[in-house]
Amino acid sequence: MGRLDGKVCVITGAGGGMGRDAAQLFTQEGAKVCAADVNLDAAKETASGCAEGTVFAHQVDVADEASVAAMMSATKDHFGGIDVLYNNAGISPADDASVLDTTTEAWDRVQAVNTKGVFLCCKHGIPHLLDRGGGSVINVASFVAIVGAATSQISYTASKGAVLSMTRELAVQFARQSVRVNALCPGPVETPLLLRIFGDDPAALERRRNHWPTGRLAKAREVVNGALFLASDESSYVTGATFLVDGGLTAAYVTPE
Ligand SMILES: NC(=O)c1ccc[n+]([C@@H]2O[C@H](COP(=O)([O-])OP(=O)(O)OC[C@H]3O[C@@H](n4cnc5c(N)ncnc54)[C@H](O)[C@@H]3O)[C@@H](O)[C@H]2O)c1
Numbered sequence: 001m002g003r004l005d006g007k008v009c010v011i012t013g014a015g016g017g018m019g020r021d022a023a024q025l026f027t028q029e030g031a032k033v034c035a036a037d038v039n040l041d042a043a044k045e046t047a048s049g050c051a052e053g054t055v056f057a058h059q060v061d062v063a064d065e066a067s068v069a070a071m072m073s074a075t076k077d078h079f080g081g082i083d084v085l086y087n088n089a090g091i092s093p094a095d096d097a098s099v100l101d102t103t104t105e106a107w108d109r110v111q112a113v114n115t116k117g118v119f120l121c122c123k124h125g126i127p128h129l130l131d132r133g134g135g136s137v138i139n140v141a142s143f144v145a146i147v148g149a150a151t152s153q154i155s156y157t158a159s160k161g162a163v164l165s166m167t168r169e170l171a172v173q174f175a176r177q178s179v180r181v182n183a184l185c186p187g188p189v190e191t192p193l194l195l196r197i198f199g200d201d202p203a204a205l206e207r208r209r210n211h212w213p214t215g216r217l218a219k220a221r222e223v224v225n226g227a228l229f230l231a232s233d234e235s236s237y238v239t240g241a242t243f244l245v246d247g248g249l250t251a252a253y254v255t256p257e
Contacts, residue, residue, distance in 0.1 A: 002030025013089030015042025062117030134178025171240030187246030
């Protein structure tokens with residue numbers, strides 16, 4: 001028996017990184033998955049890596065309201081309803097940096113995907129969960145919603161703070177209707193998003209490594225295992241949580257080296 005038997009999950013950003021890993025793990029645990037991404041070819045590749053009939057690939061731009069509403073309707077048409085929203089799509093572009101240098105255009109682009117995207121997925125997804133009598137929403141924030149860095153990505157950090165507080169409010173609003181809403185806050189994870197940032201600058205990686213108690217990046221699966229728990233009924237009394245999977249990063253003051 002799978003831990004997600006009978007559940008229909010919408011995973012955004014499922015064309016890469018943690019979203020792709022989640023589609024694989026969730027389907028292995030019995031879920032049916034809408035693997036949604038702005039990059040349709042990448043979403044299709046995710047689907048082709050999962051068991052036949054368990055995943056359908058869908059193109060979505062989470063920053064676009066009509067596109068998000070269409071994704072939810074398509075999932076309902078395909079699998080009969082929705083039980084889990086895994087709002088995972090996010091961007092971290094290079095031109096989002098210090099407040100002194102970041103343009104309003106760069107600020108707006110990150111907010112559109114990371115903040116408005118989660119808002120839209122909740123706005124158009126939660127009604128489907130209510131139709132099923134409840135469900136689980138996993139909003140992906142980050143450890144940067146909890147601690148600051150001198151090497152700033154100002155819009156990204158602000159967006160993740162917004163996701164965290166939006167999550168708490170939704171959790172309270174829908175608790176008595178059996179819709180749980182939690183913020184998954186990964187530490188630094190070995191995915192294309194982070195490797196793009198460190199790829200050209202190994203010194204930047206080394207500078208940060210000093211601050212990680214474990215001294216290493218997380219594997220995608222180590223975070224997605226947390227999402228699996230939040231998606232499943234095992235977390236039935238967990239809502240409004242700041243669910244950190246950060247290798248102790250936010251607990252650290254001085255690290256071993
Ligand atoms: N990698 C990390 O260290 C880390 C740490 C904390 C939080 N996070 C968060 O985890 C989530 C997943 O990150 P990842 O590292 O797997 O990223 P990734 O870049 O590997 O994958 C993100 C996916 O989102 C898709 N996407 C981008 N814009 C989109 C849009 N407008 N609509 C739909 N899809 C879109 C991309 O095409 C990509 O497939 C993000 O929200 C990210 O901010 C990542």
